[in-house]
Amino acid sequence: MTEPALVASGLTRRFGGLVANDNVSITLEHGRVHALLGPNGAGKSTLINLLSGDLAPSAGSIRLGTREIAGLGAAQRSRLGLGRSYQKTNIFGSFTVHENCRLAAQARRQRPWRIFANAIADRATNDIADAALETTGLRSQHARLAATLSHGEQRQLEIAMVLATGARVLLLDEPLAGMGAQESARMVELLRRLAPAHAILLVEHDMDAVFAVADEITVMVEGRVLETGSPESIRASAAVREAYLGTEAEN
Numbered sequence: 001m002t003e004p005a006l007v008a009s010g011l012t013r014r015f016g017g018l019v020a021n022d023n024v025s026i027t028l029e030h031g032r033v034h035a036l037l038g039p040n041g042a043g044k045s046t047l048i049n050l051l052s053g054d055l056a057p058s059a060g061s062i063r064l065g066t067r068e069i070a071g072l073g074a075a076q077r078s079r080l081g082l083g084r085s086y087q088k089t090n091i092f093g094s095f096t097v098h099e100n101c102r103l104a105a106q107a108r109r110q111r112p113w114r115i116f117a118n119a120i121a122d123r124a125t126n127d128i129a130d131a132a133l134e135t136t137g138l139r140s141q142h143a144r145l146a147a148t149l150s151h152g153e154q155r156q157l158e159i160a161m162v163l164a165t166g167a168r169v170l171l172l173d174e175p176l177a178g179m180g181a182q183e184s185a186r187m188v189e190l191l192r193r194l195a196p197a198h199a200i201l202l203v204e205h206d207m208d209a210v211f212a213v214a215d216e217i218t219v220m221v222e223g224r225v226l227e228t229g230s231p232e233s234i235r236a237s238a239a240v241r242e243a244y245l246g247t248e249a250e251n
Contacts (some may be wrong), residue, residue, distance in 0.1 A: 003065055005030045005169050006051070008081070011060035013046050020046040022223045024060075024202030028169060028199040033191060035202045035210045037234075038220035039244060044203050045087075047220070048171050051201070052084040060138045064169065079108065083167025089154045093147030096158055097138055100146050100203045101129035104161035132164040136190060152183030156190065169199045176206045188213050211235065219243065 006028040012080065013021040021043045028034050040043050049055040051062060053074035062070040069077055074084075092100050105128040133139045136156045141149065146157060155175050162170060175191075176184050184206060191213045194200065204210050211231050218228040221243045227234065235242055 007063045009061045011050055012058045013050055014022055014058045020223055024225055026218055028201055031196050032215040033195050033200045033213050035214035035217045043223040044220055048173055048203055052171050078165055081168045082163055083162035085158045085162055085173055085175060086172040089158055091146045091154055091157055095146055097144050097146055098129055098142040100157055101132050101160050101164045104164035105129050108165040109206040128164055132160040135163060152179050171201045173203045173229040176204055176209050221230050
């Protein structure tokens with residue numbers, strides 16, 4: 001039986017008297033998209049920050065493969081193959097598309113013993129960047145300044161940068177936010193292409209996209225896991241319908 005890509009058990013995060021995540025457990029499998037849903041204040045952003053290393057848990061365990069990583073920082077987790085995108089696009093607008101990806105590849109492929117080498121001319125690093133751009137459909141845009149890309153293309157570039165770090169577990173925080181129908185469709189197709197070679201946690205408010213691409217869904221309410229199951233079981237769940245009654249999915 002294949003080892004899960006990532007297993008979080010009993011994650012709790014306290015901010016003073018506020019418990020933002022309370023005994024949360026979630027498992028990400030290789031080759032599957034696991035969506036995370038919940039109303040405003042459900043604790044989704046806190047959970048993804050705990051998994052990525054942007055926040056330290058007050059209690060609980062996070063295993064990446066067989067390795068415990070709860071005590072590691074974000075940079076250390078990245079080097080172990082955990083990548084993360086953010087709600088707000090995080091790219092270098094004044095650099096070209098290729099330069100953005102090359103810098104991400106360099107961050108993973110550090111070579112301190114070659115401090116005087118020309119990083120721009122390093123073939124292996126450039127090949128990694130090119131492959132990430134090819135995967136995300138941006139190879140033809142490699143020479144453009146990142147700031148001139150459309151919003152949807154910038155989100156694609158951010159994912160390309162995550163791929164260039166060598167990540168096999170992807171934590172994607174609302175990658176479809178602010179997109180029109182055509183860009184959303186392209187992003188859903190990209191997620192489908194990425195899924196076979198990655199374990200993906202998708203935090204998203206676009207319900208049509210979630211049910212189109214997710215293999216499994218976890219619903220959170222008030223910092224706790226309400227239910228985890230297949231898209232069909234989540235769609236049919238009375239408890240999930242009640243949790244969303246009169247609420248709007250988190251942006």
